Amino acid sequence: MRIVACIKAAPEDQDIHVAPDRTLDLSRAAWKVGAYDLNAVEAGRRLVDEVGGELVGLSMGGEALAATKLRKDVLSRGLDRLVVVAGDPAGDALQTATALAAAVNEIGDVDLVLLGAGSADRYAQQVGTVLGALLGRPTLNAVDHLEVQRDHVRVERLLEDGVQVVDVPLPAVLAVTSGINTPRIAGMKDILAAGKKPVLEVTPPVGAPAATTRTVSVLAPEQKDRGRVLVEGTATEVAQQLAQFLKAL
Amino acid sequence: MTEAWILVYDQEAGTALTRSARALADRVVAVSLGAGALATADLTLTVDVAPGTLVEAYARPVAALLAERGATLVLAGADVRGRLLAGQVAAHLGVSPVDVAGVVQASPLVVTHPAYGGVAVVTEEVTAPVAVLVVAAGAPGPAATPPVSGSSAVEASALEPEPGLVLVETRAKSGEQVNLASATRVVGVGRGFGAEADLDLARAVAAKLGAELACSRPIAEGVGWMPAERYVGVSGATIAPDLYLAVGISGQVQHLVGVRGAKVVVAINKDKNAPIFAHADLGVVGDLYEVLPALVAAL
Numbered sequence: 001m002r003i004v005a006c007i008k009a010a011p012e013d014q015d016i017h018v019a020p021d022r023t024l025d026l027s028r029a030a031w032k033v034g035a036y037d038l039n040a041v042e043a044g045r046r047l048v049d050e051v052g053g054e055l056v057g058l059s060m061g062g063e064a065l066a067a068t069k070l071r072k073d074v075l076s077r078g079l080d081r082l083v084v085v086a087g088d089p090a091g092d093a094l095q096t097a098t099a100l101a102a103a104v105n106e107i108g109d110v111d112l113v114l115l116g117a118g119s120a121d122r123y124a125q126q127v128g129t130v131l132g133a134l135l136g137r138p139t140l141n142a143v144d145h146l147e148v149q150r151d152h153v154r155v156e157r158l159l160e161d162g163v164q165v166v167d168v169p170l171p172a173v174l175a176v177t178s179g180i181n182t183p184r185i186a187g188m189k190d191i192l193a194a195g196k197k198p199v200l201e202v203t204p205p206v207g208a209p210a211a212t213t214r215t216v217s218v219l220a221p222e223q224k225d226r227g228r229v230l231v232e233g234t235a236t237e238v239a240q241q242l243a244q245f246l247k248a249l
Numbered sequence: 250m251t252e253a254w255i256l257v258y259d260q261e262a263g264t265a266l267t268r269s270a271r272a273l274a275d276r277v278v279a280v281s282l283g284a285g286a287l288a289t290a291d292l293t294l295t296v297d298v299a300p301g302t303l304v305e306a307y308a309r310p311v312a313a314l315l316a317e318r319g320a321t322l323v324l325a326g327a328d329v330r331g332r333l334l335a336g337q338v339a340a341h342l343g344v345s346p347v348d349v350a351g352v353v354q355a356s357p358l359v360v361t362h363p364a365y366g367g368v369a370v371v372t373e374e375v376t377a378p379v380a381v382l383v384v385a386a387g388a389p390g391p392a393a394t395p396p397v398s399g400s401s402a403v404e405a406s407a408l409e410p411e412p413g414l415v416l417v418e419t420r421a422k423s424g425e426q427v428n429l430a431s432a433t434r435v436v437g438v439g440r441g442f443g444a445e446a447d448l449d450l451a452r453a454v455a456a457k458l459g460a461e462l463a464c465s466r467p468i469a470e471g472v473g474w475m476p477a478e479r480y481v482g483v484s485g486a487t488i489a490p491d492l493y494l495a496v497g498i499s500g501q502v503q504h505l506v507g508v509r510g511a512k513v514v515v516a517i518n519k520d521k522n523a524p525i526f527a528h529a530d531l532g533v534v535g536d537l538y539e540v541l542p543a544l545v546a547a548l
C-alpha cells in the first residue's frame with residue numbers, strides 16, 4: 001500500500017513577537033512541522049508496518065521546507081521519503097489542495113492520503129476536504145480509528161454527538177483526529193537514518209486558482225488587563241487567601 | 250434582495266444557522282439533507298437521505314444545485330459534518346471554504362478567524378464570486394439579529410448521492426450534555442493532574458463553588474479523561490464566565506483564547522513561571538494536590 005501523509009511547516013506560536021500596535025513579527029519564529037500533522041504520519045507508519053508498502057511525506061511550502069533540520073525531523077518520525085512542492089504557505093485551502101493534488105497524482109498509485117486535524121497556523125481543517133473533492137476520492141474528516149480490510153478501510157469517525165463507523169473504499173483521503181495515536185519520539189537511530197532518506201522536489205502545477213479572500217489585517221487580539229497578583233506560601237495559607245478572594249466575588 | 254443558502258442536516262443546528270444567515274441576507278433558503286423542513290427558513294429544499302448514506306455524499310449534487318440556482322452565499326456549521334460538506338461543496342464550486350469566527354460587515358463581506366493558535370486574528374474580505382462560509386456556533390452577526398421566522402415554503406428535491414462511503418453504524422455518544430457557554434463559574438483542569446481519579450479534587454472544589462468542570466485539550470483528546478465538549482480553547486469551547494479557575498494548566502495561547510471573555514481568571518500552578526500567571530487576576534503558586542483539599546476546607 002502506498003500512503004501519503006500531508007504535513008505543513010508553520011512558525012512556532014511561542015516565537016511570534018507581538019508589537020504594542022498588535023502587529024506580529026514572525027521573523028524570529030522557528031518553523032516546525034505542525035503537531036497534528038504528526039498524527040497523520042504516525043497513523044500512516046502503523047498501517048504500512050502492518051500491511052506493507054511505503055509511507056511518503058508530502059508538503060507544500062516556502063523556504064522553511066529547504067531546511068535540513070526540518071526535513072530530518074519529519075523524516076525521522078517514520079516517513080520513507082519526502083516530497084516537497086514549492087508554494088505559498090499562506091495560500092487558502094483550495095490553492096494548497098490544488099498543489100497537493102497534482103503532487104499526489106505525480107507520486108502515482110497512492111492508495112491513501114492522510115492529513116492531521118488541522119494546520120498549526122490556520123487550523124481551518126479544510127485542506128483534506130478540498131483535496132478529496134479535487135482528487136474525486138471518498139473523503140472523511142475526524143477519523144479516530146482506522147483499520148485496513150482488504151480493498152477498503154473501516155474507520156470510526158468522531159462526531160460532536162456520536163461515532164460513525166464507515167467503510168471507505170480505497171483509494172481515499174482521510175483526516176485524522178489528534179487523539180487517534182501518540183506520535184513517536186524519534187530516537188538517535190531514526191535521526192541518523194533520516195539523513196539518508198530521499199527528498200524529491202516537484203514543480204508546482206501551473207495556473208493556481210485565484211484566492212478566495214483578500215487579507216485585510218493580521219493582528220493580535222486586544223488583551224484584557226488582568227490583576228496579575230501572585231500569592232505564595234503554605235497550602236493552608238494560600239487556600240485561605242484564595243477562598244477569601246472567591247467568596248468576595 | 251440578498252439571499253443566503255444554508256446546508257442543514259439537523260433541525261437544531263439548522264435553526265442556529267438560519268440566525269447567522271439572517272444577519273447576512275434578507276432571505277434564507279435551506280438545503281435540508283434528511284432533516285425535513287426548517288420553520289425558520291423562507292424556503293427549504295428537502296432531500297431524502299437514503300439509509301446507510303452520509304450527508305456528505307451529497308456534496309457534489311448540492312454544489313450543482315447551488316450553481317444552477319445562482320447561489321452566491323452559502324453557510325454551513327463548523328461541526329465535523331458541516332466542515333466536510335462545506336469544504337467539498339466549495340471545491341466543486343471552484344472556491345475555498347472560508348472559516349468564520351466573526352462577521353465584521355455583510356457587504357462587502359468581511360469576516361474574522363483566529364490564526365497561529367490564537368496569537369492573531371485574521372480579518373479578510375471574501376472576494377470570490379461565491380462565498381462558502383463555515384460558521385462557528387454563535388458567530389455574531391454585524392448587527393443584532395431580530396428573531397425573524399421565515400415563510401417556510403417547502404420544495405422536494407431529488408438528489409443522487411455519490412457512491413463510495415458506506416455508513417455501517419452510528420453510535421450515539423453516551424453521557425451528559427454540557428453547556429459551558431452559559432456557565433457563570435468554571436473550573437478548568439489540565440495536565441497538572443497525574444491521574445483520572447485525581448480530578449475528584451477539582452470536582453470537590455467545583456461543587457463548593459457551584460461551577461462547571463472544563464479542561465485543556467490534552468485532557469480530553471490526549472488522555473480522554475473528559476468528553477471533547479468540555480475542552481476550552483481555540484479549537485474547543487469559548488467561554489465567558491464570571492470566574493474561571495485554571496488548575497494545573499500551563500496557559501498556552503491556544504487554551505487562553507477560549508477564556509479571554511472571563512471576568513475574573515484565577516490560576517493554581519506549581520510553576521512560578523507558568524505563562525497562565527500573566528493572564529490571571531490572582532495566581533496561586535502551589536501544588537494542586539495540597540492546595541485543592543485545603544481550598545475545599547476553607548470554602
Ligand SMILES: Cc1cc2nc3c(=O)[nH]c(=O)nc-3n(C[C@H](O)[C@H](O)[C@H](O)COP(=O)(O)OP(=O)(O)OC[C@H]3O[C@@H](n4cnc5c(N)ncnc54)[C@H](O)[C@@H]3O)c2cc1C
Pocket residue numbers: 035036118119120123366438439440441442464465466467468480481482483484485486496497498499500501502503504517518519520523535536537538
Ligand atoms: C492547532 C492547535 C490547537 C490547539 N487547541 C487547543 C485548545 O483549543 N485548547 C487547549 O487547551 N489546548 C489546545 N492546544 C494545545 C495547547 O497548545 C497546549 O498543549 C495545551 O493547552 C496544554 O495543556 P495543559 O496546560 O493542560 O498542559 P501542560 O502545558 O502540560 O501544563 C501542565 C501544567 O500543570 C502544572 N502542574 C504540574 N503538576 C502540578 C501540580 N501538582 N500542581 C499544580 N500545577 C501542576 C505545570 O507546571 C504546567 O504548567 C492546541 C494546540 C494546537 C497545535
